[in-house]
Amino acid sequence: MTSAGDASGSTAAGQASETRQGIGVSHGSAAGPVVQVASPVEPPLNEAAASDPTAAAEQAVAAFMRVAGALDAKAMNADATARDVLKATAMIARDRSLHRAVAKHLGSGQGVATSIALSIDEFAAQFEALGGYFAERVTDLRDVGSRAIAEVLGVPAPGVPEFTEPSIVVAEDLAPAETATLDRSLVLGIVTRAGGRTSHTAILAAQMGIPAVVQLPDATAIPNGTPIAIDGDSGTVVLHPDPGAVDAQRRMRERRDAALAEVRGPGATADGHPVALLANIGGVEDAELAAAQDVEGVGLFRTEFVFLSAGAAPTVEEQTEIYRRVFAPFGARRVVVRTLDAGADKPLAFADLGEEENPALGRRGLRLSQARPELLDAQLEALAAAAEATGADVRVMAPMVATAAEARWFAERVGSAGLGSAGVMIEVPAAALRAEQVLGAVDFGSLGTNDLAQYTMAADRMQGELSDLLDPWQPAVLDVIAAAASGARAAGKPLGVCGESAGDPLLALVLTGLGVGSLSMASSKVPAVRLALSAHALEECERLAELALIAEGPEEARETVRAAIAPELAELL
Template structure:
């Protein structure tokens, strides 16, 4: 038995034989073309257009986040800058195939060098190039294998076009040797509730037909498992399926302490599914979808339509909206498109909005108008809360809460994503109505490890005791001032870590809707005192792995023994 480690996506476990993705098409040779420039150019135009339309068609078929991703790929294929680069190479006597390969490779290297969000998109360019070259050669496009039976798909990385239309009756789990927690494989695996482990470098040695267990919760792929291990994994999968089908009840601990379980959403279209999966409201609504694909900021009227759709879907429920969180890693021509050497530490979040305050004011206007309109409509609206991203100082918290209230926002809060705001939470919560902890960024800044960079993905672990200590600081500040403290990062979707977070002072948890059933079941196993004891066990550890193990031990130990152990420590 061997354990291959990576980054787990989702919380499930699956088992089955391996089927590997085929190797990419070989790079075209740099041979002179035997056709005229006009003929080669026409071939490229036809191939690019056909690939772009196919990607759009796949997107329409898949819907959801997959549609957005594939439409973005189609735009990549027809990008005028790429077209000009390909034309330059054809004009120099190159073949259409080589022109596409070389131009796309040049763009890919540029994105890779930029790192962050744009670096993650480099794999998308490779996929588009492969599809165009296959079209030029008259070959079928690259795709998922079909061994004729259910399988665990192993690949270097999966392109959005492949992930979007996976046959979930056949694909038991995904394993990639590259990619990080924000790769498209990870994003779409979360959306489709596919068991996945990404960035498992050692998975390159897996062979077709080899039996493996993919444990996303642990981020481990087990090779050559014993019959006992296979049975245990099967039982875990069955238990998880049973929990998912259990009656939907409000989130709560075993002693009845309410812990609302909320949804993270990036578009109003996901509201109905979130409600169906048991979301008691929205803990994080990302508004970037309105801005990122535009060359100019959306109007107040355009924003209001989306906000009204969201608020109408959750009558009487809490809906927390985050104002635009963008910056140099997601450059917007109307906000901040200046190059920065380290965009994660640059002009992003609230900093960028203060530099372009008219965008913030328009967004607050649209939110206030949508709130008023839905409250006046039959059935009423939601309980709107609005928060600012990347708040780092007390002054920034005061600035945002003041400007939000000027526009009639009744509940204005802040996101705690950097250590400074966690350490100053007792002062920030004097002015802010609530705090919401973004564990993804808080972990990134605490461990000094870019959360979009696969090479340091191992550091992106919210179980690290340093991160847990900062979360406890915010929880303590919330108790001191009687203010709510929510969690809206990926950490809230880990069932055991969710218990720890509650023990540290979190009063609500927000996550991908598909994770709600697991977290609800986990919370119901522990009282508030037990959650606090489990949290203390994790805090006493020196690293993330030990903290997780200590929490697991404490969770399986009667409260009195946990307290005795903590006293001894």
């Protein structure tokens, strides 16, 4: 493959090669022909008003319900990774508040397809303002809207077309429902023009072990069938690659797979310093998949799905059964649970705190729990019951903690529920800077580097154009992490990382050098992180951390660290 700095080369057939630069978000390399995903379906320009708004509203609801039914049908035949995603997306299509919004636009003189599009735009703006989990569902929401518009117009639904040859899927962006249902035997890689490092496409591709590149300029203009080679680490994409380079890429992939297979068991540096390697999960199926892998437990169990799938606050009994099914596969291994990380918006109508100017900076996470403590108390009661029933090592942490007083409030409620270990997410710079005091009130801390980068750099994590600012290698972000690690040492409390940065094997070395004691990631990323740690002593990790901290920018930090490790290892990572 030509290098990232080369503009072109030549293939054996004489076709000029071209190298483009995107952002690598899922490890690995692949080469194959392009399969372009159909563009979203848009409403007709100047669509006529519905002659019978009531009948048109019924038509729209019927379209949404057909979309939901199709997604449910896919879920029945999907694997565990895809099932929850498909079911959650089907729930969006069934959302009555979305149906009411469409009816409102129909009543104001819009056509049915236009009314669906306008309603989707309104809900997307609300989700983006709320931030966090909800902002990450905007792609799902727009996918549902596009499918509903296709239904009312009687045209083919958007999405990945049928294909039989192993290929690389290219799109503007992929809805999680599309990504999760890709045939892994045929999809060699994923390339999108949009997206970001923490988008659902990136996270799901990593979970599925599919190399992926996002933010590739003019990706959707690459003709179907064009041979390309992608590198999910460097983010390079080569059109018409040289066959010899593709063969070298394949041999490198085989060497890497062999090296990863040689290292097993608990994570540790070369001199035996332990670094627990854990999995991030979001539901029962995720838990069952992760528990079968060589991981030491769960570092982040996102519980939002329990609440988002309920029309009313789920009961203690309902939650207990779900948590029991999540905990059971892990036996005596730890499971770190993040309590409800949501805010005031339509998806949680039973916890609506009213309109806010900026919900992403408002009463979300622990702040919502403080306003509605009965939701937290019910969740803690259910977690305690499930822990007792399974004998699991359950540790509970709160999101969006900013002060020591908040940490104490949470720890007291955890203790009252009979749970033995309370922790906090450190994703607000204030908590990182005051980590000694904040962690002094609890048993452990976990750095949520996705949100920490967002708040440190004042850059929306869903804004793909700001991916450079959200790079976890940003020295300012590393400074904040270093401050949190220093505070954790002073407090004598363990500190982990559960953001996606934990799955970067080079950055894992830096995080270990800064004082992080556990790393939680998509389980598919664990082997590479384990290999990187096993090849470096703790002192070497500390030296690599120093190099990253003095760098001027993220690229310099990354390349300086890469240059400082053994070349034969660097090419495998």
